[in-house]
Amino acid sequence: MKQPDRIQEFLQRLRPPTRNNLLTELERLELCGVEMPGAAAVMEKLRAEFRASGQTQKRMANPARYFFAPLEPLLVDSAAEHANSGRLQRGSLAAIWEWITRDLLPTMARDYTTQMNDLIASDKQREARQAASTFQTKVVKSLENTIGSADGAAAIRNRLATYTASPTAYVDLTKMLSVLRARDALAKFDDALPVKINSLEDAQVAKLTQLLDAFRKDHAEQVPFALAMVAARLKTPWQLIRLATKAAPSKNAADIAATPYAIGVSMVLDRMDDSRATLRVALRNERILVAREILADAYETEYALGVRIDRLEESEWGQRLSQLMAAIATLVEAEVSRFPDNVGHILGSRSLRSHQSLAGRMTYWAWKGRDAVSGGAAYCRRLVGLPEKSRA
Known part of the structure; x- marks a missing residue:
């Protein structure tokens, strides 16, 4: 009974921002599979504690939230x-903000915080956004001067390590720099997207491709962020790959990898990796229904990639997909093995793999039949020297 009291005593000694960071770090380690x-x-x-106070641990102070908007x-x-x-x-932001305010621009950050608190208290939203934009520009310029050299980058990594143990904080800092450089263009792109x-049917693919092409002309570096905004609008996230497969002359992985938005396939795999980590936590906490939904989505994504990308297994995408599905299978097998063989488990149900049903197999062969026809047509076009058409 004394252990919880000692924990409470320890936590009460910490400042609220420190408790915030502590919870973020513990949750990160949990998702990474580290048992403490x-x-x-x-x-x-x-x-x-955060529930009782009506807030979440990820909610930052107002000046910081305006800056990271x-x-x-x-x-x-x-x-x-x-x-x-x-x-x-999101968990990287607290460490990045600490570094900005303590190491990069401490005096300017202090002035910015004072100014923002006054503007927010007076409900001057437009002026507050302008002040945040001005400070964003200052941070971008200072960061560009600092991060450009190997020594500068190493110094930043070392300082960030004092605020978080996550190795992704530095990577997220570089991403932040890229986003802030094109923040107005990204905001305009985001506003142009459907709610x-x-x-993602052909007509919608064409419209989105047009938007992406226009954005890419001046902001090629920020294309992954634009694609992430598209993915956030999709009811079915794996459909992001259609922006790459539709532009390719064939369904071969090599042809798809050469398209401007091929990184969309990697982003779908990134989300699968997130799901794998979430599945592990769900199983550990015995949230079986949540695990079932995650697993069904993983199976659907695996099937969609296999159907829409030929020679997938020969590509880096295919190798990564195999590794992810093997890791997911290991988690599921460990869970199912806890029960006797004669006791069914919801995670072992064939219904989770809907594509293995008769309707699913018919859909698969319909896709393959269409591929054979269109693939033969593409071959004939190459023989007579005509340009190839893009694929769905």
Whole structure:
């Protein structure tokens, strides 16, 4: 009975921002599969504290939230340690803000915070946004001067390490720099997108491609962020790959990889990696229904990639997909093996793989039949020297 009291005593000694960072770090480690004795009790107490105060641990002070506003459509709450193209970890922001205010521009940051608090208290929203934009520009210029050299980058990494143990913080800092450079163009692109895309059909692909092409002319570096904004609108996230497959002359992985938006395939795999980490936590906490939804989505994505990309297994995408599905299978097998063989488990149900049903197999062969016809047509066009048409 004394252990919880000691935990509470320890937590009460910490300042609120420190408790915020502690919970963020513990959640990140949990998603990464790191088991720490006593961590569950600490997280439970911290979460209860934030719930009682009517806030979440990820809610930052107002000046910081205004500063990071351009990143909001790109933030994810997962704590994955893998590459996450076009997206930033929300948990990195606290460490980045600490570094900006303590190391990069401490005096300017202090002035900015004072100014913003006054503007927010007076409900001067337009002036507050202008002040945030001005400070963003100052940070961009200062960061460009600092991060440009190997020594400068190393110094930044070392300082960030004092605020967080996450190795993604530095990567997210570089992403922040890229986003802030094109923040106005990204905001304009985001505003032009539909609120929700239920299904990415050919007409919608054409419209989105037109928007992306216009954006890419001046902001090629920021294309992954634009694609992340598109993905956020999709009801079915794996459909992001259609922006790449539609532009390719064939369904071969090599042809798709050569298209301007091929990184969309990698981004779909990034999301699968997030799902793998979330599945592990769900199973550990015995949230089986949540795990079932995650697993069904993973199976659907695996099937969609296999149907729409030929020679997938020969590509880096295919190798990564195989590794992800093997890791997911290991998690599921460990869960199912806890029960006797004669007791069915919801995660072992064939219904999770809907594509293995008769209707699913018919759909698969319909796709393959269409591919054979269109592939033969493409071959004939090459023989007579005609340009190839793009594929769906």
